[in-house]
Amino acid sequence: MMHYLQLSSRICMPSCISSQPKTIWTSSTSGNEMRVGHCTKVSRSVNMENLQNEYLFPEIFMREFVHTQKYPHARLIRLGVGNTTEPIPDIITSSMAEHAHALSTVRGYRGYGAEQGHMELRRAIAEKFYNNMGIEGDEVFVSDGAQCDISRLQMLLGSNVTVAVQDPSFPAYIDSTVIAGRAGRFQEETGKYKNIVYLNCRPENNFFPDLSTASRADIIFFCSPNNPTGNAASQQQLKQLVEFAKANGSIIVYDSSYAAYISDDSPRSIYEIPGAREVAIEVSSFSKFAGFTGVRLGWTVVPDELLYANGFPVIKDYNRIVCTCFNGASNIAQAGGLACLSAEGYQAITTVVDYYKENAKIIVDTFRSLGLKVYGGKNAPYIWVHFPGLSSWDVFNEILEKTDIVTIPGKGFGPGGEEYIRVGAFAHRESILEASKRLKTLF
Amino acid sequence: MMHYLQLSSRICMPSCISSQPKTIWTSSTSGNEMRVGHCTKVSRSVNMENLQNEYLFPEIFMREFVHTQKYPHARLIRLGVGNTTEPIPDIITSSMAEHAHALSTVRGYRGYGAEQGHMELRRAIAEKFYNNMGIEGDEVFVSDGAQCDISRLQMLLGSNVTVAVQDPSFPAYIDSTVIAGRAGRFQEETGKYKNIVYLNCRPENNFFPDLSTASRADIIFFCSPNNPTGNAASQQQLKQLVEFAKANGSIIVYDSSYAAYISDDSPRSIYEIPGAREVAIEVSSFSKFAGFTGVRLGWTVVPDELLYANGFPVIKDYNRIVCTCFNGASNIAQAGGLACLSAEGYQAITTVVDYYKENAKIIVDTFRSLGLKVYGGKNAPYIWVHFPGLSSWDVFNEILEKTDIVTIPGKGFGPGGEEYIRVGAFAHRESILEASKRLKTLF
Numbered sequence: 001m002m003h004y005l006q007l008s009s010r011i012c013m014p015s016c017i018s019s020q021p022k023t024i025w026t027s028s029t030s031g032n033e034m035r036v037g038h039c040t041k042v043s044r045s046v047n048m049e050n051l052q053n054e055y056l057f058p059e060i061f062m063r064e065f066v067h068t069q070k071y072p073h074a075r076l077i078r079l080g081v082g083n084t085t086e087p088i089p090d091i092i093t094s095s096m097a098e099h100a101h102a103l104s105t106v107r108g109y110r111g112y113g114a115e116q117g118h119m120e121l122r123r124a125i126a127e128k129f130y131n132n133m134g135i136e137g138d139e140v141f142v143s144d145g146a147q148c149d150i151s152r153l154q155m156l157l158g159s160n161v162t163v164a165v166q167d168p169s170f171p172a173y174i175d176s177t178v179i180a181g182r183a184g185r186f187q188e189e190t191g192k193y194k195n196i197v198y199l200n201c202r203p204e205n206n207f208f209p210d211l212s213t214a215s216r217a218d219i220i221f222f223c224s225p226n227n228p229t230g231n232a233a234s235q236q237q238l239k240q241l242v243e244f245a246k247a248n249g250s251i252i253v254y255d256s257s258y259a260a261y262i263s264d265d266s267p268r269s270i271y272e273i274p275g276a277r278e279v280a281i282e283v284s285s286f287s288k289f290a291g292f293t294g295v296r297l298g299w300t301v302v303p304d305e306l307l308y309a310n311g312f313p314v315i316k317d318y319n320r321i322v323c324t325c326f327n328g329a330s331n332i333a334q335a336g337g338l339a340c341l342s343a344e345g346y347q348a349i350t351t352v353v354d355y356y357k358e359n360a361k362i363i364v365d366t367f368r369s370l371g372l373k374v375y376g377g378k379n380a381p382y383i384w385v386h387f388p389g390l391s392s393w394d395v396f397n398e399i400l401e402k403t404d405i406v407t408i409p410g411k412g413f414g415p416g417g418e419e420y421i422r423v424g425a426f427a428h429r430e431s432i433l434e435a436s437k438r439l440k441t442l443f
Numbered sequence: 444m445m446h447y448l449q450l451s452s453r454i455c456m457p458s459c460i461s462s463q464p465k466t467i468w469t470s471s472t473s474g475n476e477m478r479v480g481h482c483t484k485v486s487r488s489v490n491m492e493n494l495q496n497e498y499l500f501p502e503i504f505m506r507e508f509v510h511t512q513k514y515p516h517a518r519l520i521r522l523g524v525g526n527t528t529e530p531i532p533d534i535i536t537s538s539m540a541e542h543a544h545a546l547s548t549v550r551g552y553r554g555y556g557a558e559q560g561h562m563e564l565r566r567a568i569a570e571k572f573y574n575n576m577g578i579e580g581d582e583v584f585v586s587d588g589a590q591c592d593i594s595r596l597q598m599l600l601g602s603n604v605t606v607a608v609q610d611p612s613f614p615a616y617i618d619s620t621v622i623a624g625r626a627g628r629f630q631e632e633t634g635k636y637k638n639i640v641y642l643n644c645r646p647e648n649n650f651f652p653d654l655s656t657a658s659r660a661d662i663i664f665f666c667s668p669n670n671p672t673g674n675a676a677s678q679q680q681l682k683q684l685v686e687f688a689k690a691n692g693s694i695i696v697y698d699s700s701y702a703a704y705i706s707d708d709s710p711r712s713i714y715e716i717p718g719a720r721e722v723a724i725e726v727s728s729f730s731k732f733a734g735f736t737g738v739r740l741g742w743t744v745v746p747d748e749l750l751y752a753n754g755f756p757v758i759k760d761y762n763r764i765v766c767t768c769f770n771g772a773s774n775i776a777q778a779g780g781l782a783c784l785s786a787e788g789y790q791a792i793t794t795v796v797d798y799y800k801e802n803a804k805i806i807v808d809t810f811r812s813l814g815l816k817v818y819g820g821k822n823a824p825y826i827w828v829h830f831p832g833l834s835s836w837d838v839f840n841e842i843l844e845k846t847d848i849v850t851i852p853g854k855g856f857g858p859g860g861e862e863y864i865r866v867g868a869f870a871h872r873e874s875i876l877e878a879s880k881r882l883k884t885l886f
Contacts (some may be wrong), residue, residue: 034754038721039564041692042661044751045601048760058558083554093547096775097540103738104536111526111736111869115501144587144739144773151598151768155622158488159602175767179598218485249484278481293554295546296587308487311477317491323498324618325594330587330773332539333511346864424555 025185047181050193056412057081063396064406071404077435079363079424080406082227082381084291086355086428088336089348092290095339096332103332110331115323117142117299121334124341125299129259129284133271135301139315142323142337144329145298146257146285148171150221153253153281153300154180156314156321157219164217165196166209168228168413168420170255173221191415200416203375203386207231211240216248222270223255225262228413228422229384230360230376232266238273245279251306252280253312257298258402259288260353262359262379277303281314288381288426290340290349297333356381359432360425366436367423370443381425384410388419394420493636497875499614499855500524507840507849520878522867523849525824527734529798529871531779532791535733537805538782539775540695546775558766560585560742564777567784568742572702572727576714578744582758584765585780587772588741589700590615593664596696596724599757599764600662607640607660609652611671611856611863613698616664622838634858636748643859646818646829650674654683659691661856666698668705671856672827673803673819675709676698681716688722694749694757695723703796704803705730705822720746724757731824731869733783733792739858740776759885799824802875803807803868808872809879810866813886824868827853831862838864846881 053059060080068074102108116122116138123137143149154176157274161175177183177196184195192198197217199209207229222241225232233241245252254270262268266376270280282301286292302315329337337344364377372388387395399405399421410417425432496502503523511517545551559565575808586592597619601733606620620626627638635641639659642652665684668675676684688695691706697713705711713723725744731734744813745758772780782788803820810817816829830838835852842848842864851867853860868875 020536033756033759035748035750035756037748037750037755038689039750039754040661040688040694040722040753041752042694044753044755044760045599047601048599048763051763055763058766081555085552085554087548087552090544090547093543093545096543096546100536100539100543100775100779101533103531103539103734104533105530106871109528109530109734111528111734113737142513146767146769147723147770153597155594156488156491157833158486158490159624161485172767179764179767181602204497214679218483241503243447245483246481249482251483251485279483291546291552291554293770294556296770296773305478305480307478307480307482309482309484311479311482312487313476313478316476317487320491320494320498321622323501324615324622325591327588327590327739328737330739331777332543333773333774338544 001267002297007033007243007266023189025258037154040174042245049177050183050184051175051178055175056408059412060406063400067400073100074404077405077427077438080408082288082424082426083286084293084426086222086291086352088291088295089345089352091342091345091348092336092339096295096336097169099332099335113328113331113334115328116319117328117329118331118338121338124264124338128341130269130271130301134277135271135303139301139303141300141302141318142329142334143297143298143326144333145287146255146283149283149298149300150253151176152321152325153283153318156317156326162195162197162217164199164214164220165414166201166222166226167198167416168201169221170223170227171413174414191411198414198416201226201229202416203283203373206237207375208233208237211244214244216250218250220245220250220252220253222252223257224266225258225380227258227380228382228408228410228417228420230378230380230382232379235265235267235272238267238270242270242273242276242279246275249309250279252276254280254282255284256282257285258288259284261357261381263357264379266379271301271303277305279306281306286337286340288386289353290336291352292333292336294334295333297329297337330431355429356425359427359429362432363423363425364438366439370440372443377425383423383425385421385423386419387421390419392418392421399439399442403435403442405435405438467815490622493626493629494618494621495629498618499851502855503849503851506843510843510847517847520806520848520870520874520881522870522878523851525731525867525869527731527736527869529734529795531738532788532795533733534785534788534791535779535782539738539779542775542778556771556774556777558769558771559762560772561774561781562779564781567781571789573712573714573794576712576747577720578714579733582744582746583770584743584745584761585777586741586743586769587739587776588730589698589726592726592741592743593696594619595764595768596726598768599760604661605638607642607663608857609640609644609659609665609669610859611644611853612664613666613670614856617857634854641857641859644669644672644674645859646816649680650818651676651680654687657687659693661693663688663693663695663878664698665695666700667709668701668823669703670823671825671851671853671860671863673821673823673825675705675707675822678708678715681710681713685713685716685722686718689697689718693717693722697723697725698727699725700728701731701823702727704800706800707822709822714744714746720748722749724749729780729783732796733779734795735776735779738776738779740772740780798872799868802870802872805875805879806866806868809882813883815886820868826866826868828864828866829862830864833862835861835864842885847852848878848881848883
C-alpha cells in the first residue's frame with residue numbers, strides 16, 4: 001500500500017475532503033466537529049483549541065490524497081514533505097539487520113539501553129560532528145528524531161518562558177509552543193500568535209533577522225541551513241546570534257538537521273561559534289543526513305555550561321526529561337547510526353546526500369530558467385521560490401492541479417512564507433527531471 | 444560494555460555516589476548543584492524543581508553501579524528494573540532484519556511512515572487485542588512505548604486537569620504529572636503531592652481502591668496487571684471503575700502493558716468492560732510482551748466515542764499531538780511488531796512469556812517458603828513482598844548488600860509501597876534459581 005493511502009483513516013478524512021484550502025485550514029474549534037454522546041467532564045485544553053491549523057505535513061499528504069482521488073491516473077511527483085527516497089547504503093542496513101538477528105541470541109540480546117543512548121554512539125556523534133568544539137559524549141542525548149526532541153524541550157521549560165522563531169520556519173517550533181501554552185492568542189490580522197517573537201528572515205535581510213530591533217525571548221529557535229528557505233547562516237551571522245543570546249540571557253535551540261547539505265564554509269554547528277556552549281542547545285537528526293526518516297534517529301546536545309538563571313545546569317533537567325518521558329531510541333536504529341559514522345558508512349551516505357544536492361541544483365536551474373527568484377538549494381535540500389504578489393496556497397494549488405507536482409505553500413511555515421513555495425529535492429532523479437519538464441511547460 | 448556502565452556519565456554520577464538512600468533521594472533543588480559561570484535569564488521550571496527524586500529506574504541502575512564499584516567481584520543478579528533478558532524469537536528478528544535490508548533497495552526503501560503507525564499494524568493490534576471490543580485500527584496509535592505515550596497524554600491535556608493514581612504505581616504517572624505542572628507541592632509528611640489523588644491499593648482492599656470515598660479526578664491512571672503489585676483487577680472491579688469514571692466524568696488512562704501475563708480470567712483490556720469506550724484510553728506495549736524493551740514499540744488506543752466536556756473528540760487532539768510531537772515508531776520495529784502478531788510469532792513469544800511466568804512462580808515460592816506474605820507473580824512478572832514494619836529502602840539495601848540481588852524498594856512507587864519490595868521475574872532461569880538459593884540463606 002502506498003504511504004499516503006495509509007493516512008486515509010476516518011480520523012483524518014473529515015477535515016480534508018474539501019479541495020478548498022480555506023475549509024481545511026479553519027480552526028479546529030469549529031462547532032461541527034463536536035459529537036453527541038456521553039461527554040466526560042474533562043475540559044479540552046485551551047492550548048489545543050488555540051492551534052489554528054492541522055499540522056502542516058499531514059495536511060500536505062491529505063492534499064495529495066485528495067488530488068489522486070480526483071485524478072486517479074495522475075503521475076504524482078512529491079516534492080512537498082521532505083521525505084527521503086533513496087536506498088540506505090548496505091553497510092548501514094546490514095549493521096541494523098545484524099543487530100536485529102543478534103537479538104535472537106542469548107549473547108546478543110539487549111533489553112533497555114541507557115535512556116540517553118548508547119555511550120559508543122554518543123561519543124561517535126560528539127567526535128564526528130563536534131570535533132574540537134568541546135562537546136563530549138555525555139552531552140549528547142540520542143533520540144528518535146529532532147521533531148520529538150523539540151517537544152521534549154517544551155516539556156523541560158517553565159510556563160512563563162517566551163519563545164522566538166525565524167519567520168518562516170519549521171512549523172513544529174510554533175505548534176509545540178502553542179501546545180505548551182506559551183504562544184498567546186492567534187491574531188487573524190497578522191497571522192501570528194501574540195506572545196511569539198517572529199524574526200523575519202527574507203532575501204532583503206539575507207535571511208537573517210535585524211537583531212538590533214528584535215525583542216528579547218527566553219528561547220530562540222534557529223534552524224540553519226534553514227527549513228524552508230534553504231539558507232545557511234554565515235559565521236558572522238551566527239556570531240551575532242550568540243552575542244545577542246548572551247546579552248539577553250536567552251537560550252538558542254539550534255536545529256542543524258540539514259548541516260550535511262552545506263556546500264560552502266557556513267558553520268555546520270552552533271558550537272563552531274565561541275561562547276555558544278553557554279547559550280545554545282543543538283538539535284539534529286539522521287533523517288535527511290542518512291535517509292533515516294522512517295528508521296527514526298536524532299540527537300540533542302545540551303552543554304554542561306548551559307545554566308538557568310539560578311545557576312542550575314539545564315543538562316540535569318533535560319536528562320531527567322529523557323529518563324522520565326522517553327526511554328531511548330530503538331537499539332536497532334542506534335546500531336544503524338553507529339554504522340553511519342564509520343569511515344565507510346559516512347562515505348556511502350555522503351554519496352546519497354550529493355545525489356539530493358544534484359537534484360536541488362536541477363530544481364534551482366529550472367525555476368531560474370523561468371525567470372523566477374530562487375533561494376536555497378546550495379546548502380540545503382530545499383528550494384525557496386518567490387512568486388511576487390501571489391498567495392502561496394494558490395501557487396501550490398495551481399502547480400498541483402496543472403502539473404501533478406506536490407510542493408509546500410510557504411505560508412504553512414509562517415506569515416513570512418507568503419508569496420513563496422518550498423520545493424524539496426528528495427525524489428528519484430527521473431522524477432526531478434520530469435518535474436523540471438512539466439514546470440517549464442507550465443510557466 | 445555492560446549496560447549499567449553506560450550510565451556512568453558525569454551527568455548522573457554526582458547524585459549517586461553516596462550509598463545513603465537519603466542523600467540520593469533529596470530534592471534536586473539542593474544548592475550544591477548550582478554552578479558558577481554565565482547564567483542565562485531563563486528561569487528553571489518550577490515543575491522540574493518540584494520533582495522530589497531522580498527517576499526511579501535510573502536511580503536503581505546507579506545503586507547497582509555503586510554496589511559493583513564497592514564489590515568488584517560480586518555476581519550481581521538483577522531483579523530490579525523490569526528488563527527483559529530472553530532472546531526474541533527468530534521469526535520476529537528475521538522480519539526486522541529483512542525490513543532493514545529492504546531499506547537498501549529502491550523497491551523496499553521507506554521514508555516517513557504515517558505518524559500514527561502503519562495501518563496494517565494498527566489493524567493487527569485491533570484484531571489481536573481488541574477482538575469484539577469495537578476497537579478499530581484507526582483508533583490505535585502505534586508508538587515507541589507506553590512510557591513515552593504517557594508523556595504525550597500529558598501534553599494533550601489542559602493545565603487545570605486533575606490526576607489520580609493507584610498508590611503504589613509506576614512512577615512515570617506521577618513524575619510526568621509533576622513535570623506537566625498538575626501535581627501541586629510535595630508534602631513531606633505524607634510523601635504525596637498535594638493535588639494528586641492517591642488511590643490506595645493494598646492487600647487489605649484486594650488492591651482495589653474504595654471508590655465510594657475516593658475524590659474525583661479528571662484523569663485516573665490505572666495499571667492492570669499492576670506494576671508494582673502484580674495484581675490484576677477483576678471484571679467486577681473494572682466494572683466499578685468504569686462506572687465511577689462515567690459518574691464523575693473522568694477519563695481512565697488504562698495501562699495494560701502486562702496483559703500478556705494474565706493467567707486467569709481477569710480482563711486483558713479495559714474495553715472488555717461495557718461502556719469503557721466512552722471513558723477510557725488504553726496504553727500498552729510490546730516491551731514485556733515480546734521482549735521489545737530495547738527495540739521500542741507500544742501503542743495507545745483512543746476510542747472515537749471519548750469526548751471532552753464540550754463534545755470535542757479526544758482522538759482528534761491526540762492525533763494532532765502524535766503528528767506534531769512525534770513522528771512515528773521506527774519502521775523496523777513496526778515490522779517486528781507485525782511479526783509478533785502473526786500466528787507463528789505470537790506462539791513463539793507466548794513461550795517466552797511462559798518462561799518468565801515460571802520464573803515468577805519460583806520467586807513466589809521462595810519468599811513464601813521463608814514465611815513472608817507475597818503478592819503478584821501469577822498474572823504479572825512482578826512479585827510484591829511484604830516486610831511488615833520495615834523501611835523498603837532498608838530491605839532493598841540489605842538484600843543488595845548481603846545477596847548481591849537487586850530489587851526495587853516499594854516506596855519508589857509511592858508512599859503506599861512502604862514495607863514492600865518489588866522483585867522482577869526477568870532473568871535467566873539459572874539466575875532465578877541462584878537468587879532463590881541466596882535468599883533462602885539470607886532469611
